[in-house]
Amino acid sequence: MQLTKEELKGYFSDDIFAAISETAEKLGLECYAVGGYVRDIFLKRPSKDIDVVVVGSGIAMAQALGKRLGRHAHVSVFKNFGTAQVKYHKIEIEFVGARRESYQRDSRKPIVENGTLEDDQNRRDFTINALAVCLNAERFGELIDPFNGMENLKDKIIRTPLDPDITFSDDPLRMMRGIRFATQLNFQIEEETFESIARNKERIEIISKERIADELNKILASPVPSIGFVLLDQCGLLSLIFPELANMQGVDSRNGKAHKDNFYHTLEVLDNIAKHTDNLWIRWSALLHDIGKPVCKRWEPKAGWTFHNHNFVGEKMIPNIFRKMKLPMNEKMKYVQKMVGLHMRPIVLAEDIVTDSAVRRLLFDAGDDIDDLMSLCEADITSKNEIRKQKFLDNFQLVRQKLRDLEEKDRIRNFQPPISGEEIMEAFGLRPCKEVGALKSSIKDAILDGVIPNEYEAAYNYMIEKAEKMKLKPIK
Numbered sequence: 276m277q278l279t280k281e282e283l284k285g286y287f288s289d290d291i292f293a294a295i296s297e298t299a300e301k302l303g304l305e306c307y308a309v310g311g312y313v314r315d316i317f318l319k320r321p322s323k324d325i326d327v328v329v330v331g332s333g334i335a336m337a338q339a340l341g342k343r344l345g346r347h348a349h350v351s352v353f354k355n356f357g358t359a360q361v362k363y364h365k366i367e368i369e370f371v372g373a374r375r376e377s378y379q380r381d382s383r384k385p386i387v388e389n390g391t392l393e394d395d396q397n398r399r400d401f402t403i404n405a406l407a408v409c410l411n412a413e414r415f416g417e418l419i420d421p422f423n424g425m426e427n428l429k430d431k432i433i434r435t436p437l438d439p440d441i442t443f444s445d446d447p448l449r450m451m452r453g454i455r456f457a458t459q460l461n462f463q464i465e466e467e468t469f470e471s472i473a474r475n476k477e478r479i480e481i482i483s484k485e486r487i488a489d490e491l492n493k494i495l496a497s498p499v500p501s502i503g504f505v506l507l508d509q510c511g512l513l514s515l516i517f518p519e520l521a522n523m524q525g526v527d528s529r530n531g532k533a534h535k536d537n538f539y540h541t542l543e544v545l546d547n548i549a550k551h552t553d554n555l556w557i558r559w560s561a562l563l564h565d566i567g568k569p570v571c572k573r574w575e576p577k578a579g580w581t582f583h584n585h586n587f588v589g590e591k592m593i594p595n596i597f598r599k600m601k602l603p604m605n606e607k608m609k610y611v612q613k614m615v616g617l618h619m620r621p622i623v624l625a626e627d628i629v630t631d632s633a634v635r636r637l638l639f640d641a642g643d644d645i646d647d648l649m650s651l652c653e654a655d656i657t658s659k660n661e662i663r664k665q666k667f668l669d670n671f672q673l674v675r676q677k678l679r680d681l682e683e684k685d686r687i688r689n690f691q692p693p694i695s696g697e698e699i700m701e702a703f704g705l706r707p708c709k710e711v712g713a714l715k716s717s718i719k720d721a722i723l724d725g726v727i728p729n730e731y732e733a734a735y736n737y738m739i740e741k742a743e744k745m746k747l748k749p750i751k
């Protein structure tokens with residue numbers, strides 16, 4: 276973690292940094308690399324865009340640097356923000372003037388004044404994000420760390436540089452960022468910082484839904500996403516930003532029968548699937564797979580607690596949740612809906628005798644998402660009883676084998692019924708009506724049930740046979 280000044284210099288060896296040094300000298304300005312880029316050097320994470328703070332005008336610095344670098348450099352100026360970006364080969368550097376900011380209570384828009392490096396570091400979110408490395412020639416590679424950011428990096432601690440009430444009230448998105456960093460990096464949030472999040476949680480309302488969704492996606496993409504959701508719950512943010520998920524908490528017990536806590540079960544499923552795949556949308560599916568349970572919860576004297584149809588109710592809830600949270604309303608949402616709606620099917624198969632017909636139907640309904648669905652269902656087995664768990668997993672292996680066998684034989688995965696509605700109407704001289712639908716689905720059922728093979732001729736003959744029973748005559 277510790278690096279000598281010489282080692283640290285090594286991370287700034289690209290030509291562009293020498294050019295920054297020289298330009299800064301010429302203009303008589305101080306320049307520092309700051310923020311995520313510096314933090315990630317010490318964490319040995321892949322580096323991204325570089326932020327440079329200039330004590331003076333960031334725009335003037337970028338323009339002078341662009342001139343110096345010549346035609347391979349591309350400078351974009353964002354006058355409204357007082358920032359400028361320089362692209363040089365594959366490197367992108369954002370220049371900003373050191374600022375002193377004060378915020379108003381109802382807005383994230385600060386009143387900005389020019390400031391010193393110290394002012395700039397003061398207004399950053401966390402000590403680990405407030406590290407600066409000097410890029411001026413005589414102090415090149417010097418680390419400026421006024422808030423013990425290095426110590427916090429070593430001890431894996433998230434803490435604000437100033438009184439956390441000020442830092443969070445200045446920009447409430449930082450509450451989400453703190454929890455996100457704790458999850459991504461597996462850091463602890465220092466006690467006072469965390470208490471302040473709990474105190475300031477209501478301020479999250481001035482943050483746009485898109486930014487909140489961004490942070491949630493980053494939490495979900497982390498190695499152990501449950502860390503973030505537990506923290507969101509503990510500080511009280513969860514019920515403000517995602518009430519449906521917060522609602523899943525709690526255990527009811529009657530006559531000595533208790534159900535499991537669906538929130539913690541969900542988080543276990545989420546962590547299980549995260550070990551398996553980076554796919555963000557399967558992770559969302561895991562997070563939402565039981566979202567319908569609180570609505571469907573019933574006490575039945577014989578069976579105890581039941582959650583009948585929670586998969587269908589959950590599936591129906593998803594468009595609303597996605598709309599409210601500004602998540603994409605496109606095929607990603609449809610995928611999550613499908614996974615939630617179907618998540619009980621493989622387990623029913625695994626519990627029962629696995630018939631060809633049931634497996635074909637599952638293949639037909641899941642299509643190309645069948646492998647994801649099977650992975651989700653395996654992640655859903657969180658029983659503490661190892662024998663029971665193993666039994667389920669073994670049965671799932673059986674279902675998977677059967678899926679492979681039948682797919683090879685019947686090609687159901689991307690199956691379209693071989694006879695279309697138009698063809699049926701044409702064959703019997705019908706207009707769109709109930710009978711057309713009935714014939715079409717009886718052909719589909721016959722194929723899925725293995726009564727006839729998945730072939731045109733067999734389907735045609737079957738249709739004529741069925742139609743006869745319905746007193747329909749072919750016109751040719």
Ligand code: CTP
Pocket residue numbers: 309310311312326398399400401404405446448449452
């Ligand atoms: N920053 C801040 N408050 C915010 C956002 C950003 O103080 N709400 C500061 C932090 O010093 C941060 C830097 O601006 O390190 C750059 O922000 P950004 O690129 O959003 O974050 P990174 O820290 O680089 O991390 P990530 O890209 O993972 O978000």
